[in-house]
Structures are given as C-alpha cells and as structure tokens.
Amino acid sequence: MKNIFNSEKVQELKHLLNKHERIVLTCHMRPDGDAVGSVLGLWHVLRAMGKDAHVVVPDRVPRSLHFLPGMKEIAVNTQYDPYCTRLVNEAGLIIMCDFNTPSRQGDLAPLIQGASCDKVLIDHHRGPDIKANVVFSFPEMSSTCELVFRLIAACGYYGYVDKAAATCILTGLITDTQNFSVNCNNPEVYEIQMRLLEKEADKKQIVDEAIKATSYDALRLNSFALLERLEIFEKHRSAVITLSKDDLKKFNYQKGDTEGLVNMPLGIRGIVSSIFLREDNDCIKVSARSKFDFPVCDICSDLYGGGGHLMAAGGEFNGSLEECRELLISHFKDYDRFLPKNIEKLEIS
Ligand code: 5GP
Numbered sequence: 001m002k003n004i005f006n007s008e009k010v011q012e013l014k015h016l017l018n019k020h021e022r023i024v025l026t027c028h029m030r031p032d033g034d035a036v037g038s039v040l041g042l043w044h045v046l047r048a049m050g051k052d053a054h055v056v057v058p059d060r061v062p063r064s065l066h067f068l069p070g071m072k073e074i075a076v077n078t079q080y081d082p083y084c085t086r087l088v089n090e091a092g093l094i095i096m097c098d099f100n101t102p103s104r105q106g107d108l109a110p111l112i113q114g115a116s117c118d119k120v121l122i123d124h125h126r127g128p129d130i131k132a133n134v135v136f137s138f139p140e141m142s143s144t145c146e147l148v149f150r151l152i153a154a155c156g157y158y159g160y161v162d163k164a165a166a167t168c169i170l171t172g173l174i175t176d177t178q179n180f181s182v183n184c185n186n187p188e189v190y191e192i193q194m195r196l197l198e199k200e201a202d203k204k205q206i207v208d209e210a211i212k213a214t215s216y217d218a219l220r221l222n223s224f225a226l227l228e229r230l231e232i233f234e235k236h237r238s239a240v241i242t243l244s245k246d247d248l249k250k251f252n253y254q255k256g257d258t259e260g261l262v263n264m265p266l267g268i269r270g271i272v273s274s275i276f277l278r279e280d281n282d283c284i285k286v287s288a289r290s291k292f293d294f295p296v297c298d299i300c301s302d303l304y305g306g307g308g309h310l311m312a313a314g315g316e317f318n319g320s321l322e323e324c325r326e327l328l329i330s331h332f333k334d335y336d337r338f339l340p341k342n343i344e345k346l347e348i349s
C-alpha cells in the first residue's frame, strides 16, 4: 500500500494522540455506514491504546448500523445533550470524521466548532471548510474508513486493530462503495479489505445488516416510491422520486428506511441522474446520484446549499416538497451540457 501522507502531518497526528488522554470522535448528522464506521473504528483503536475516547454523534444512528461493535457506547446529541456537552468540553482532542463543513453537524456544530481544544479532520469530501490542527482531506478515497485505515497503518497502529475495529472500518468501505461497485477502481481498496479480513472483520454480517436487511414496512415504502412516486424526465435523463410526510407515515417510516432508494432508478439504461426528495420534519432532504461523471454535487450545492461527491451528493431545502421539486425541474436545463455527448443514441429502456 502506497504512503499517501505528508510525514509531518502523520507525526503531528501521533503527537496529538500521545499528548491527549480524553478524545472525542464525531461525524455528520444522519450518520451513514462510513460516518459511524470511521468514528467507531478509530474509537476501538484508541481504546486499545488505553485512551479515554468517546464517540459523540449529532443524531440517531439508523437501525442498519446497530450491529456495529461499540454502537451502544455512542452518545447521541439529540438524546443526551448535557452528556455530549460535557464530553466535548472535557476533551483535549476532537477527531472529526466524514464531513467537510460545520453545518453537516446541525445542532452539534456550535459545540464542536466552539471547543478550544486540539482538533483533527479526517474526510474524503471536496473543499474542507473546518478549522483543525491537522487536516487529512482526500477526496479520491473511496470512503473516510479507507482513509482511517491508511492513517492507522501510517501511524504504526495496525497492531491495535482488533476484530471489532476491523468490522467497523470495513463497514464504511462497503457502504460507501455500495458493496464494491462504485468508487473502488483503486486496487489498494482490496488490499485494505484483505487486511481487515485478516483481522476477522465480519463481512457477512456487514453485508447482511448494512446492505441487505430491510423491514416489511421499508420494503413496501420503497416499492411504493418506485411505483407511484417516480418521474422520468427523458430530455434531461433524470429520474426524480418525491416522498411526502404523508407517504412516509403510511409506511411507518423509520430513519434509514429509504437508504439506497436513490440508487435504484440509476439502473435504468439511459438514465444519468437520480434525485430523491424526502419531506423530513425539519426540511426537504435531497439525495442525488449519477453516472458518467454528471455533476449532481453542483445541483445540490447550487440549488440546495449542499454538496458531497461528484456523483453522490445531498442537500436540504426549506420550503414545501412541491417547491423543492419545481426548483429542480426548472433548473434541469442548466445541467444538460454535462450529459454524455452521445446520449441521444442511448434509449431509456
Ligand atoms: P446521501 O445521499 O447518502 O445522504 O449523501 C450522499 C453524499 O452527499 C454523502 O457524501 C454526504 O456526505 C453528502 N451530503 C448529503 N447531504 C448533504 C448536505 O446536506 N450537505 C452537504 N454538504 N453534503 C451532503
């Protein structure tokens, strides 16, 4: 595995880890497999090193990730606000994983950003906009978990990786690459998987729980979404799914139930982008995916103040679901120039 790091930065990270006993690990809101996998994976390693480490997340972890070892030790800011505040205030070092801008932490952002302790950022989103003593920003990584593993190896901490840590870290690799189907052309991704399997990471459990498992309600909700709430905009090669609060209620929606839904229309031949608009309690959550390097991150940042990766991005809209949909449809034409050149020849079929 190639060393991708500046050695001074790795030394600075090691120095900070040696200096501090109390360490808080934190990630973005609506945490996914890569966010939780990276903080919990590092948490296991830091615990094995004898550190007083804690994981603080902005809001609840979806059920598909409850199998992760250490999950019960996570402090959730929306549930244990004073406890999270105490942990952050007592920390000498905060390690932020899998986000590039404070707003991705929602209500937890002022606490984390306001803390005057040492900080490290480990992330794979473009253009980090967060102050920290050391920033490890590598947008070319498949996942933050890949980056975390490389950092552990570069620091010489591989010996501290046990089965629990390996399972958490492999989870981020698997979920962010959709089980090794996107963003995984770098052969080293498979070397890292091999190293994690050598540590007995439970791949079967990860795939069963984080990728395949669903509930009856969730299966019905996703089926309903595809059958009744999917629109195809042929000219723009886009698929749009909208789910209202009422739709969600009808199927007893739980956090994480629509994970993966946005990917499904991308399977249609000739479709280049898929955008999912979901009416949450606090906003319309936008989730976008694409093929052929079509920049859905631009759509998310231009229209919804969000971002992410070129072909997997998200954002939020304050207003009605219909307004959110209208805004998107009225701007589709601005992005047609990014469609593949020979797209007319490709039938939607
Ligand atoms: P998802 O669609 O799975 O929620 O997110 C896809 C990608 O976009 C992830 O890398 C995620 O971090 C990013 N993303 C999702 N929502 C937002 C958002 O509201 N703001 C920004 N900046 N990025 C987001």
Ligand code: MN
Pocket: 034, 035, 098, 124, 143, 144, 176
């Ligand atoms: Mn990620």
